[in-house]
Amino acid sequence: EIVLTQSPGTLSLSPGERATVSCRASESVSSSFVAWYQYKPGQAPRLLISGASSRATGIPDRFSSSGSGTDHTFTISRVEPEDFAVYYCQQYGSSPPTFGQGTQVEIK
Amino acid sequence: QVQLVQSGAEVKKPGSSVRVSCKASGNTFSSHGIAWVRQAPGLRPEWMGGIIPSFSTTEYAQRFQGRVTITADKSTSTAYMQLTSLKSEDTAVYYCASTPGGWELFDYWGLGTLVTVSS
Numbered sequence: 341e342i343v344l345t346q347s348p349g350t351l352s353l354s355p356g357e358r359a360t361v362s363c364r365a366s367e368s369v370s371s372s373f374v375a376w377y378q379y380k381p382g383q384a385p386r387l388l389i390s391g392a393s394s395r396a397t398g399i400p401d402r403f404s405s406s407g408s409g410t411d412h413t414f415t416i417s418r419v420e421p422e423d424f425a426v427y428y429c430q431q432y433g434s435s436p437p438t439f440g441q442g443t444q445v446e447i448k
Numbered sequence: 449q450v451q452l453v454q455s456g457a458e459v460k461k462p463g464s465s466v467r468v469s470c471k472a473s474g475n476t477f478s479s480h481g482i483a484w485v486r487q488a489p490g491l492r493p494e495w496m497g498g499i500i501p502s503f504s505t506t507e508y509a510q511r512f513q514g515r516v517t518i519t520a521d522k523s524t525s526t527a528y529m530q531l532t533s534l535k536s537e538d539t540a541v542y543y544c545a546s547t548p549g550g551w552e553l554f555d556y557w558g559l560g561t562l563v564t565v566s567s
Contacts, residue, residue, distance in 0.1 A: 375553055384452075384557040385543065396555065397449075428493060432552035436509045439493040 342367050342431050346440035352448040359416040361443045363429035368409045373433030376405055376414045379426040379442070388427075389414070419445065450476050450546045452558035459564045465532040468561045470544030472525045477501040481547040482527040483554055484518060488540040496542075498551025499527060507551055534565045 343366040351359055363374070375390040387396045393405045402417040416423055424447050429440040451473035460466050470482060483498035497508035501520035508516055512531075520527045527544060542561045545554035 377554075382559075384559050385545075385554075386557070387553075387555050390553055390555075430493075430554075435507075435552065437495045437552040439495075441492045 341436055342369060342434050342438050344429055344431060344438055344440035346429060346443050348443060349441075350444045350446060352446050353419050354448045355421055356418050357448075359414075359419050359423070359445050361414040361427055361429075361445075363407070363412040363414065363440050365410045365412070365431060367434070369412070369431045369433045371405070371407050371412060373431055374405065374407065374412050375430045375432065376403075377428045377430065378423075379428065385428075416445070421447075450474075450480065450556035452476075452482075452544050452546065452556060454542075454544060454558040454561045457562040457564070459566065460534050462535055462565055462567055464534050465530060466534060466563050467528055467530040468542050468544075468563070470527045470529070470558055472527065472546065474525075476546055477520065477522055477525050479548075480555075481549075481551045482518075482520060483545050483547050483551045484516075484529045484542060485545055485554065485557075486540040486542045487560075488537070491540075493543075495552070496529065498547060500551065501527070531563075534563075536565050539563065539565045 345364045347362045372392045376388045378386045389405045405414045426442045453471045455469040481500040484496040487493045499506045499518045517530045545557045
């Protein structure tokens with residue numbers, strides 16, 4: 341199975357700053373099959389981006405992703421207070437679908 | 449928008465089984481599959497398998513083969529995940545999620561069900 345490695349493990353940022361999360365795959369994954377999720381305590385996880393960097397319904401355009409091959413990147417252009425959460429990458433180009441270990445974006 | 453309501457927390461003994469339910473809103477089953485993803489403490493999320501209710505087809509992760517059964521009752525729009533031969537390592541939050549195609553991309557999620565396995 342494809343192993344996804346995220347970095348950094350924790351990002352300490354102030355509101356308004358840019359957040360960049362890396363997701364490296366053990367094998368090549370098309371960006372068409374990479375998704376990003378947001379986890380907050382007590383809430384249902386939320387799909388942010390999937391399939392060639394398409395934002396899910398209602399997701400603001402400050403969230404974006406890019407990448408190819410084994411290297412994929414998730415960006416929040418300007419972090420808002422509600423964006424402090426844990427973010428996971430996921431690949432679904434090869435079965436089984438697998439997740440990264442997560443990146444916590446915390447308030448500095 | 450899809451809404452998924454899961455059953456409540458469970459405490460189970462090692463060697464026993466657990467069944468978690470997931471009730472979907474509206475006509476979800478006619479257009480979506482349902483997948484189950486679990487997350488043990490400190491670990492990354494892990495896909496367990498899924499079902500496409502309209503075709504009654506299922507797919508399971510190899511590591512859970514023989515221990516997990518996913519079913520769906522179309523009359524009540526409810527999916528079920530049963531896990532047998534529970535071990536302490538199965539302590540986790542179990543999520544159901546809708547899948548717009550197949551069972552590998554998760555567009556809407558339930559709140560999760562905590563299953564604790566302890567003697």
